[in-house]
Amino acid sequence: MHLTKVDPRALKDNPDRSRQTKSSPQADALLLATIKAVGVVQPPVIAPETGGGNGFIIDSGHRRVKQAIAAGLEEIDVIVVEASNDNGAMRSMVENLAREALNPVDQWRAIERLVALGWTEEAIAVALALPVRQIKKLRLLANVLPAMLDQMAKGDMPDERQLRTIAAAALDEQKEVWKKHKPSKGDPQVSWWSVAQALQKKRMYARDGSFGDDLAQAYGIEWAEDLFAPGDQDNRYTTNVEAFLGAQQEWMTNNLPKKGIITEVNSWGQAELPKKAERVHGKPAKGDCTAMYLDREGRVQTVHYRMPDVKKSKGNSTDGSEGAEDGDVGSVARPRPDVTRRGIEMIGDYRTDALHEALGRAPIEDDTLMALLILAFTGQNVSVTTGAGGVYYGHSRLARHVVALFDAEGHLACDMDTLRVAARSMLIEVLSCRENATKSGIVARVAGETIGANAFLPNMGTDDFLSSLSRPALEASCKDTPVLPRQRVRDTRAALVEHYKEGHFVHSAARFAPDVAELSKWLSSNTVAANDDEEGEQAADEAMGEDQADREPGEFLDAAE
Known part of the structure; x- marks a missing residue:
């Protein structure tokens, strides 16, 4: 040899x-x-x-x-x-x-030995065909307390979650914990779960922080990298929870909008709003207020709310929400409607958000999509400048959704995928069910029913919404449920809330399908017969909100057909 x-x-x-x-x-x-x-x-x-x-x-x-x-x-x-x-x-x-694979602990120690001999992490990564991040992770494992490594080398290995917790702890902390949990002569196995629990610390991740490097430095926050987490995200963290929360609070103070407050959370982790504040469940309006708070993970969260009008009519409240809720004896000026004005506004918010989500995600056939797009422009909240010369407070922001349909030479592109995206975006822009100036009217209801937006409505079996229902409407909601109406309204409502905690309830008044009579009336008012005279055309024009005075009768009929 x-x-x-x-x-x-x-x-x-x-x-x-x-x-x-x-x-x-x-x-x-x-x-x-x-x-x-x-x-x-x-x-x-x-x-x-x-x-x-x-x-x-x-x-x-x-x-x-x-x-x-x-x-x-x-x-x-x-x-x-x-x-x-x-x-x-x-x-x-x-x-x-006879060949035996290298023990994992020996691998970790061998890499650390190479570093001691002058090898860089990058060179080791090249030699072993491993990412540099993996080499850093193995070096971290090699610096676990030697007594723990010796135990692991015997085959008594913790799981990955326990190992990453141990490796992230300081060596002095590992020593103290090991004194209490090292194996005894009678039991050679280590309770790695107990070791990991003793070394576990609350982590606040940089990706959850809203503040920048300036505040991090001011509060003495030093970031460590979680090498065991996925490498495609920011894995920096700190165990200095107090400093992290302090930096978050200062960031909220510096970035608080007008009509904004910083609030605490209640025992359920929800924002504590001012007394009588009404939370906005959909997109906020211009006059709404903002509340910022820190959730249980230390993240900055924002909710919107509106305060009731200062002026109120004498006697009953404007929305009829005040009164003898629990059946108390008293004078009643008029019967309470099934759904109060506040409840109707909440339904408008729910409908709009569900409609927009359905327009963005639900399957819609191309012909239906184009029909809805045309339908959307007959909504009450749409203002345009028509090609026939009638000016109706043109909404220039709508044009941004069609820019992508043009090529570099200014020609209209016929790419169906781009057209579909533009059509959905336009519909989201113009269709609304909110109970204010942006309400599209019956056309938004028709659109939502057509594309199945009912499936996107949220769970309305909450105390917030159910409190807007009258006693008969609330008791009617118990139908097809094991909940029986109680003597007191609040008890019935609490039972329904508990029943629908893990379920999904949508009130019949919130569904998109419009009233048949109302729809027929709307269709009749917007129908232009072929033999309409000039007076009939003018009446139809006024009903549709468009001025057709400059159109020839033949042109109008062509458009209607």
Whole structure:
């Protein structure tokens, strides 16, 4: 047996080798990267060719020879042994069976040893064909308390979550915890769960912080990286919870909008709003107020609310929401409607958000989409400048949704995908069910019913909404549920809230389908018959909110058809 150098291309494969299964591409890539970085560490074993040949065959190290050729090496070190009668079959089998994979703890320590010898993390990553982030993680594991590493090397290994918690803790903290939880003579196993629990600390992540580097520095926040988390996001964190929350509070103070407040959270984690404040469940209006607060994870959250009008009519409240809720005896000027004005406004918010979500996500056929787009422009809240010359307070912001339909030369592009996106965006812009100036009227109800927006309505089985219902309407909501009406309204409402906590309730008044009579009346008022005279055309124009005075009767009929 002797060591020599040979050209790897001159060596022949051994047909009697034990390992016949091909290695994985990942394993080959790792070996190739290692050979390029540090060469062939363990020389392959070769023997003279038998049967009259004058070359050499490979006893062990076929993959090393193959990847050395791929790496472009002209020569490699090899160990030459005498030829055997079985063509090296037994040596190949023993070599593979006796091989033992490197213990994980030994791998971690070996990488740390390479760093001590002058290797950079980048160079180690190249040699082992691993990401630099992985090398940093393995180095972190190598610096776990040596006594813990010795225990892990015996095969008593914590799970990944426990290991990452231990590795992230300071060495002094690990020492103190290990004194209490190290294995005893009677029980050689470690309760790694207990060790991890003792070292667990609340983490506040940088991605949840609204403040910048200036406030982080002012509050003495030092970020550490969670190397065990996915690498495609910001994994910096701090265990200085007090400093993190302080920086968040100062950021809220510096960025508080007009009509804004900073508030606390209640025991349910919800924002504490001012007394009599009405939370806005949809998109806020211009005059609404803003409340900022920190949730239980330390993130800045924002809610909107509106305060009731200062002036109120004498006697009953403007929305009829005040009164003998629990059936108290008293004078009643007029019966309470099934749904108060406040409830109707909430329904308008719910409908609008559900309609917009459905327009963005629900399947809509192209012909339906185009029909809805035309329908949307007959809404009460739409103002445009018509091509016929009638000016109706043109809404220039609508034009931004059609810019993508034009090419660089200013020609209208006919890409259906772009057209569909523009059509959905336009519909979201103009259709609204809110109980204010933006309400589109019956057309938004028709649109929502057509595309199935009912499925996007939120759970209305909440105390916030159910409190807007009259006693008969509330008790009617108990139908098809195991909830029985109680003597007191508030008890019935509480039982329904509990029932629908994990369910989904939509009040019949909130559904999109319009009243048949109302729809028929609207259709009749907007129908233009073929034999209408000039007076009939003018009446129809006024009903539709458009001035057709400059159109010829034939042009109007063509458009109507």
